[in-house]
Amino acid sequence: MAPISIPTRTLNDGHEMPWLGLGTYPAKGRQLVDAILAAVETGYRLLDTAYNYGNEDAVGTAIRESGLPREEFFVTSKLAGRHQGKPYVREGFTASLDRLGLDYVDLYLIHWPLPRVGRYVESYAEMVALREEGLIRSIGVSNFLDEHIRAVVDATSVVPAVDQLQVSPTHAQVGVVDEVSRHGTVVQAWSPLERNSGILEHPTVTAIAARLGVAPSQVVLRWLVERGITTVPASTNPERQRLNADIFGFSLEPADVAAVTAVDVGKPVKQDPRTWEEF
Numbered sequence: 001m002a003p004i005s006i007p008t009r010t011l012n013d014g015h016e017m018p019w020l021g022l023g024t025y026p027a028k029g030r031q032l033v034d035a036i037l038a039a040v041e042t043g044y045r046l047l048d049t050a051y052n053y054g055n056e057d058a059v060g061t062a063i064r065e066s067g068l069p070r071e072e073f074f075v076t077s078k079l080a081g082r083h084q085g086k087p088y089v090r091e092g093f094t095a096s097l098d099r100l101g102l103d104y105v106d107l108y109l110i111h112w113p114l115p116r117v118g119r120y121v122e123s124y125a126e127m128v129a130l131r132e133e134g135l136i137r138s139i140g141v142s143n144f145l146d147e148h149i150r151a152v153v154d155a156t157s158v159v160p161a162v163d164q165l166q167v168s169p170t171h172a173q174v175g176v177v178d179e180v181s182r183h184g185t186v187v188q189a190w191s192p193l194e195r196n197s198g199i200l201e202h203p204t205v206t207a208i209a210a211r212l213g214v215a216p217s218q219v220v221l222r223w224l225v226e227r228g229i230t231t232v233p234a235s236t237n238p239e240r241q242r243l244n245a246d247i248f249g250f251s252l253e254p255a256d257v258a259a260v261t262a263v264d265v266g267k268p269v270k271q272d273p274r275t276w277e278e279f
Contacts, residue, residue: 003043004245009230011161012184015138017074017107019225020245021046023190023234028055035236036062042242048190048232049100050078050111051092052278056099064101075102076232078111078142079127081279084119089126097135104135109142109164112278120144124152124160138162142190143273146179153183164188166271167229169199169220169263177229189224189231193217204263208256215243222247223260 008016022039024032024047032055036047040062049059056077063073077100083092093108108127113120120141127139140162141149153159163180167173167189177187199205200216209216217233221244224231233244252260 001242003041004242005248006043006045006245007248009186011138011186012159013138013161015106015161017138017162017186017230018044018046019230020044020221020247021048021074021076021230021232022241023232024049024055024059025053025234027058027234027236028053029058031236032058033062033065035238035241037066038238039241040066040068042238042245044241044245045072046074046076046232048076051080051083051096052078052111056096057101060099060101070102074106075100076107076109077105078109079123080111081114081117081277084110084114084117084123086122086126089123090130093127093130093135104137107138107140107162108136109140109162110144112143112276113141113145113148113273114277115148115274116277120148121151121155124158125156128156128158140164140185143271143276144180145176145273146183148273149180149183149185159183160185162186162188162230164190164232166191166269167224168192168194169202169205169223169260170194170197170265171267171269172261172264173269174261174264177227181228187229189229192224192231192233193220199263202263204259208252208259212250212252214250217243218247218250219252219256219260222250222252223257226252226257
């Protein structure tokens with residue numbers, strides 16, 4: 001089958017990022033290498049990893065085995081909580097770069113703000129310095145709320161290019177997404193399909209899918225695109241990878257978008273960025 005053409009989104013620093021990429025958690029080793037190679041054949045170029053996923057080595061191996069030029073890939077990794085703080089950021093970043101076997105990453109994120117630790121602002125400033133050295137193309141954050149973004153912008157005058165957030169039908173996060181987007185930061189959804197929690201069997205989602213002749217997963221991922229949200233769904237299954245990527249040839253009606261948004265259960269996310277700690 002022919003590769004799927006995945007469009008790109010222009011970030012606030014001028015770099016282009018695919019609207020959709022491959023999440024890699026929790027796969028590791030040869031299973032992940034093979035999954036990435038299948039995804040690359042399908043048309044994926046954005047690969048999302050993190051220090052704490054323990055799979056950066058497999059991501060780097062897959063890039064080399066693909067035979068494609070490094071420049072064709074958009075590689076994201078993330079700073080672990082244990083490496084927050086001015087003395088430790090470079091150590092953590094260098095470890096990631098070494099495991100990836102790359103000279104630079106396209107996007108580097110602070111994985112969690114850890115506000116009680118109080119080091120995310122100085123960590124972000126160090127990432128700005130790494131960007132100036134050419135080791136990072138774009139800098140961003142993950143699981144940051146408006147208050148956290150304002151703090152890093154006040155300190156550095158550099159607006160994050162991306163904020164990776166938990167966004168899915170049961171946690172539509174309308175207010176959070178609007179606040180983050182107002183900064184000029186692109187929101188990227190993690191766990192958009194809710195790790196098989198049952199959202200793909202929800203009657204609202206399945207009814208839209210049946211009417212449009214697409215899969216329920218495609219409805220959910222297209223719902224994100226209609227909201228201006230990029231995403232990195234994870235799958236090691238080549239057929240599901242293709243389904244997930246094949247969302248740019250149809251659209252949802254505004255009523256469909258509103259209906260999926262209304263699936264929101266009205267409860268806060270389990271991993272609250274104001275209190276969640278992960279090192």
